[in-house]
Amino acid sequence: MNLRKVLRIARWEVSKNAGQLDRRAIAVGLVVLLAVGALTPMVAQRGVTLDDGIYQVGVSPESPYYEPVAQDPTFAPVDPKGTLSTGEVGPNPKADVVVCTEEMVRCAPGEVVWDDTRKGKAALAEFRKTVKQYNDLLMSRESNQTAAFPVEVSLRYEEQTGLNPAGASGSSAARTTREGEERLGGGQSGGTGSPGATTAPGGSAGSGTGDGSSGSDGPMQAPSVGSGGGSLFGGNARGGTPSDIAPPFPFESLVLAFAFVLPMNFVIQAYASTILDERINERGELLLVSPVSRGDIIAGKTLPYLLGMTAIASITAVGIAILTPAAEGATAVASTAAASVSAVVPIALLFLASAFVGGMFARSFKELTFVTVTLSVFLTSYAFVPAIFTNVHPVAAISPLTLVVKALRGTAFSLGEYAFSTGPLYLSAGVLFALGAGVYREEDMFTQRPVPLKFLDALDSQISGRRSMVKLSALSIPFVFVGELLAVALLFALPVSLSMPVLLVAIALVEEVAKSVHVYAGFAHDRFERTLRSAATLGFLSGLGFFLGEKATAVAQLVGLPNLELGRAAFGTVTGLGVETSPLVLLGLLFAPLALHTVTTTITAAGATRDRNWYAGTLVVATLVHAAYNLTVVSYLG
Amino acid sequence: MGKRLTVAKRELASLRSEKTIVLAILIQLFVAAFSSFLAVGLVSLYDPGSVSNQFVVEFGVTGEAREDIVPVIEEQDGWRTLEYSDEDAAMRDFDRGAIHAVLKVDRTPDGRARVRAIAPDGNVRTTLVVTQIKGVLETFERAERQRLRHSLERQPVELPPDSSSSPYFGFTYTVLVPLLTFLPVFVSGSIAVDAIAEEYDRGTLELLRVTPLTGVDIVDGKMLAMGVLAPVQAGAWLALLSFNGTAIANPVEILLLVTGFSVGVVTMGATAALAFRERKQAQFLFSMGVLVVFSSTYLLPESPANAVAKLAIGSPTQLTHLSVGAYLVVSLAAFVGLRRFVAKRGLGS
Structure with a gap:
């Protein structure tokens, strides 16, 4: 591969795209981008409103339940009274949950009745949750905070060493010391700031088993699933009351996955178009007959997109790093961002590699759309789904986004963890580029063949003799690995007897x-x-x-x-x-x-x-x- | 009409011959299966009852005030207590996995109960145990508030009865159904871009032009083919879901809404392709445009996803019905506008 040639082709690729843009396209693009920028905070402010008004609750304004129902947008308040088949006044049959009033027959005033359907039960469960939250809100206005919040809690996570599967591996170095002392919220009580709201002293970490700090750097242990489940974007507002306990479940991963992975989907659209463009009306012929190698062409065409993706990811990473409390100061922000980008780049590479193969295989734009959408869905779920389980389950280690979550939390990740999460991605990307490069030749580029046959062609182009079998089998390992990990990710939630x-x-x-x-x-x-x-x-x-x-x-x-x-x-x-x-x-x-x-x-x-x-x-x-x-x-x- | 149908049929035939439309179906199956797996998995992490009824959480209780919390825990079937006078003994049992969590309860000078809870770290059960600890402590808090009710000016509202409802229920209607109804719409719009950009790019538009078809016929036919696909797929999903026991309350209205969106999004795609001709730009602007349109619908009093959820679960309001109509009208207006434009300007050279 010749660096000068690669750079020249990369420059052509950029200038060709820039040349195609007329003033109108740039204007429309700017307007759309501005709209995205303007809308994002507005939508974020409104929050997710998917479950607004899905349950209908009948409650009269006099009832103590009226306030909680009115405050929760999940409920649509309706008239509690309805006419029964007998002509008497009873609970409204259209409502899912009704708080009875005095006029109703066959149900005591203040009694809660519900539809005996799945929806009715779900509405009741939601109703119960809402009332709990309302009670906490009510109590926070009390002057006697000791009576209002009579229980204070601190939660600590500790490894159960006795539970480690014995004999699973030769090393017995158990990860005993990751005790995440979890302070639930700061010392100040939110709102009233009344006396007595201070929480338990923080430094109680030593009171545990005291099995010391041996083996925290045990040899090649399972990627740690971290400790504690505090929120990434700032702590809880109120002191340590029972309702503050949040199971370790980082919903932030969802935000991250979309912030990092969503732009990639747009970029591979353009990249796959570029590749397919070369193949339409034999446009790529000129480059093919020029004195540059296939590798140069492919690397040159890919480089601008990879750089673009890295740039977008860097901006995203810096933006997120500034927003999160883990990093303070410019160097901390920079190192957090660098760690995040290093974890995201392999995802970008795999996106590009599979889009390249898609562009080489597809027969038409329509087919390419199907292929790229499929790729987006699969790769996004591969990156995203395991990351949901960061801190919950070791399966999270599969996804590089887990590393991003860790970096943002301020936890370092080891080189071994990095290799485990990103190794399969690097390898797969490399093999995919090799496969696509195999059919980057005249007889395959400009012919129309179904995708499976193209795939066989691509494989065949890698065969040079019997010994190639050994090579190809060995090279398939990363895909096997990814495929198996995907299967594990899909199935681990089921009971073991079934999965x-x-x-x-x-x-x-x-x-x-x-x-x-x-x-x-x-x-x-x-x-x-x-x-x-x-x-x-x-x-x-x-x-x-x-x-x-x-x-x-x-x-x-x-x-x-x-x-x-x-x-x-x-x-x-x-x-x-x-x-x-x-x-x-x-x-x-x-x-x-x-x-x-x-x-x-x-x-x-x-x-x-x-x-x-x-x-x-x-x-x-x-x-x-x-x-x-x-x-x-x-x-x-x- | 016949001419348009011919164009539409030709488009669909090309999709069929490539067979990659199978991929689109595959994606949707994957999304549905994956989200179901995910939801079931998450639910099993949170709520043991939904997967196995037999799981009993054992709490080791220690500390001076442990006598206060034991009766609260023992009241529930799924919770059991083991009392320890010595904290170290409790920690040893916790360490070897004999108990799931340790609660150390004592009193602060002002009379509050102070609970130090220890949950297992990095283990499949962590979430489950933490959820149960939360449940125990909330019950304990309620009992304590009840004991101290005379010192309170306001009284907490009595909790409605507990119901054994699956948290998956709400998820199905608020996430899965909207996802499955809107995903085909986006894919259709994206293929509409391709169908038109391809004619420009390969230069085959000239061939179409020598046929007795007008520009409007060509665009109509292409949009018809793509616009029909989305409602058909959404309909199939709704049928499949109700076959699987998820009752869908207003299928016809949901399909109307999907048709409306399908017309609108396909019109957007066609407009982008007609305006920019080159696939890369058209696709990019189309996808960004869809992003903008869909996020701006979130600023409406009722977002389309929410409208589908309400319709499917059976709680539509007046506003829901009105917005279905509004989406249809806006989409049709955009469609008519595009046809006028094509009729006046033609497809260009």
């Missing part, structure tokens, strides 16, 4: 596809002889490559998710690490996966020699064999 078998089959399928699809591509392009013998050779080589690549995921075992039962199911079987047993069994465990992978891939390779249906059929068989093997290993290892 485990589904997960085992899903993982087996992902791995079998990854091992065999390039073998199929090779046969489909008549690269190899369609005999069983060559199928066996290719199957063996592909299985071997996958095995070798998989050993690299031992890193995931060490850094990754050993605490999580599902993580063990996903990755525990492949490494055989952390099992204390005789050397012979260990050796068996080391080579059993090799045998498994080569056997199952040979099965699918045999099917791939025939046609698509045979391939699909043998894929099912191989998946079942694989799942059965995994099940045996998981139950054997307990």
Whole structure:
């Protein structure tokens, strides 16, 4: 790759786009951007109004319940009285919840009645919550705050060392010291500022188990899920009363995900357009015949977009870092922002890489739209969903946004954690660019072929002989990793008895596809002889490559998710690490996966020699064999 | 009309032959499945009863004033207490996982109860246990307030009865249904941009122009094809949801609203494509424009997402019905405006 050429192409890309913009487009764009800027604070101020007025509550103005109902926009107040079928006055049948009045028959005044439907019950639950909040509000106006808030609370999080899954990994360094002393709110009581509202002394951290600060830097432990669940954007207003306790659930992740990931969706739209543009009416021909390499062209076309995304992310990061209390002072803001951007860049790269492949594969603009929307949805949920569980569950470590949340909280993250969260993304982005670059040539760019065939072409272009099977299998590992993590993220909420078998089959399928699809591509392009013998050779080589690549995921075992039962199911079987047993069994465990992978891939390779249906059929068989093997290993290892 | 239908059919046929429309369906399935999984997962973290009824939270209670809180906890089925006179013993039991949380209760000089709660860190149960601690302490607070009611000038309002309702109920109507009804609308608008920009970009507009079609026919046909897709998909979702036991109260009105938005958004897409011709610019301005339009609807007394939620759950007000009509009228006006413009100016060269 030649840096000067790359930069020149990047400059062309920018000037071409700038040249296409006429005054009108710039004007409209500015107006739209200004509107976005002006609307955001206004909408943010109004808040989320999704559940306004969804429940109808009948309550008369005299009732003590009238005030709470009137204050909560979730409720639409209606007339409590209605006519029963008997002609008498009773609770309004249209309302979900009714507070009875004196005129009504068959219900005592002040009694709360509700519709016996799911909606009625949901309305009642919401009603109860609202009354609780109203009571707290009422009490905060009391002069005797000791009687109004008779309970004060401080909550502390502490590791239960006895619960760590024994034998999951060789290292026994438990994370004992992450006791997050959580002060619920400041010392001042909100509102009245009355005496007696000061809360318990803060420094009670030492009163715990006192198991000292050993092992807080234990070797390669699971990415910590942090401690405490204070709000990112400032603390709670009132002192430590029971209603101030908030389960650790950072809704801020949602804000972050949208602040960082949303602009990426717009940028990849433009980027994918650029790529597809080259392919329409053979416009890319000129660049292709010029004395620059494919890599130069692709890097040059990608560079402006990557820089743009990084710039947007940096601005966002600095903006958020200034808004959050964790960073004070210019250097703190800068380091927080830098940490956030370093975590977001791999997401941007993966977005670009998949948009590049989308642009190379799509046949028309319409198809490209479907592809980019799909990419946006998948990648956004990959980044966003695990991050919801920051502080709650180790599964959060999958997403780089978790690192962003940590950086904004002022918690440092280790290099190991960074590698765990972003490694798969970097690798996937690299492989995707390589795949797309494989079809960046005349015979593929300017022809119309369905996406699956293009995909096979792209794979085929990476095959140069039998040994390529090893390489391709090994390179598929990051996708397998991402796919499996996605499956874990999807399934971990279900009860283990249900999610485990589904997960085992899903993982087996992902791995079998990854091992065999390039073998199929090779046969489909008549690269190899369609005999069983060559199928066996290719199957063996592909299985071997996958095995070798998989050993690299031992890193995931060490850094990754050993605490999580599902993580063990996903990755525990492949490494055989952390099992204390005789050397012979260990050796068996080391080579059993090799045998498994080569056997199952040979099965699918045999099917791939025939046609698509045979391939699909043998894929099912191989998946079942694989799942059965995994099940045996998981139950054997307990 | 026949000519327009031909154009529309051609557009739909090209979508069908590419088969990537399957992706659009896939996305929506993914969104629905994912949000359901997510909601069920979150609910199970918060509310043990919704997933398994058998989970009992055990509190280790210690401190001088522990006798005050024990009866409050014991009243509830899902809560159990173990009393410890020694805090270290409680912490040891907590550490080996025999109890889920430790509550140390004592009295401050002014008579308040001071509770120091210890919850497990970084564990799947953390959220659940913290939610339960909150429940216990709120009950305790109510009991204490009741005891001290003579020192209060205002009395707290009595709590309505508890109901065993799934928190997922509200989520379905306020998030899932609006998401599934509006997502197809955006995708349709985006493809409308493509359908027109493509003709300019590939130079195939010239071919269309030599046919007996007028500019209005071409634009109409393309918009018809894309505008129909969204309400059809939304309708399918509503049918699927009610089939799965989520009752949708006003399906016809929801579909009317979706049709209105579909017409409006597709008109926006077509306008952007006709004005800028080049896909990159048109798509960008279209998506930003949609963002602006949708966020500005939040400033209305009733946002479209909220209107769909109210209609689906069965609490529409007069305003809801009026706004459905208003959205339809505005969208149709925009559509008619665009047709006039095309009729006058043509499609350009």
